[in-house]
């Protein structure tokens with residue numbers, strides 16, 4: 001691309017970005033009001049039908065629909081509204097992997113905190129966590145005091161995981177795993193997928209007690225092969241027995257020192273030949289690209305933990321080597337800026 005074309009693209013993106021927070025919230029509000037779902041059920045609808053369904057004041061609904069039409073997610077033809085193909089695919093269903101869950105989670109938990117970015121980055125810690133009562137150092141722990149919001153948060157996380165998990169689940173390396181320890185395994189979404197795909201695999205999902213409780217409702221269909229271990233991965237021992245340890249979307253929350261400590265802990269409980277898998281977002285090695293990675297790194301530092309980022313794969317490979325793992329390698333360029341780094345004891 002010529003420089004002038006590049007500048008044009010940056011200029012267009014700049015103008016979009018300046019308006020994006022408002023548009024994001026309009027789309028999230030429409031998801032909360034179930035407008036995409038309503039339109040999917042009816043193919044298309046008049047303004048009056050949407051007004052009756054949402055019960056919003058007419059003027060306010062007019063403003064909302066104009067905003068969502070401006071994003072292209074809704075279309076208006078001859079005075080009737082319909083979902084675009086993208087809205088129909090991503091936002092109209094209540095399925096576990098719906099972007100409707102993701103966008104509501106980001107609206108409720110992530111983005112309110114981002115207004116504190118300057119303050120938090122200056123302070124060098126996650127000052128936005130002050131909005132959540134408690135003295136625990138991370139959002140994950142404090143959310144356990146607010147079960148309703150914790151459920152919204154984990155529904156969003158699980159939906160995003162379902163959208164990005166296939167690249168992990170289909171890896172041939174898991175065919176040899178007999179007992180996986182899924183550290184920070186959340187509500188069990190990843191382990192359930194892995195166990196469904198690999199009939200010989202059994203998994204222990206290790207997470208904080210309130211999250212294990214959320215997982216309890218999900219793992220019943222594979223209860224003989226997915227079990228739950230509540231605990232704190234920093235202060236509790238990892239169990240002996242597993243021949244592989246998975247950290248999926250977990251290590252990036254923490255500092256390099258903490259990551260190294262977790263990898264050493266995994267190394268200590270694995271048998272010789274045991275494997276470790278690190279799955280999650282990787283920024284490019286030159287740390288200049290990756291919009292999902294950028295959002296995540298900021299969220300960690302402003303709100304979730306006050307540290308961490310979507311580290312480049314080269315960082316994970318170095319830490320794996322320092323922890324004693326051999327044959328360290330990364331599968332790069334997986335969907336949604338993901339990478340899978342692996343090592344063997």
Ligand SMILES: C[S@@+](CC[C@H](N)C(=O)[O-])C[C@H]1O[C@@H](n2cnc3c(N)ncnc32)[C@H](O)[C@@H]1O
Nearest residue numbers: 140161184185186207208211231232233248249
């Ligand atoms: C981003 S989520 C990832 C969930 C899941 N592995 C996935 O890929 O969808 C991070 C998980 O780490 C858990 N976690 C954070 N701190 C923890 C700790 N100290 N001990 C155990 N789990 C922790 C959180 O509760 C959360 O479920």
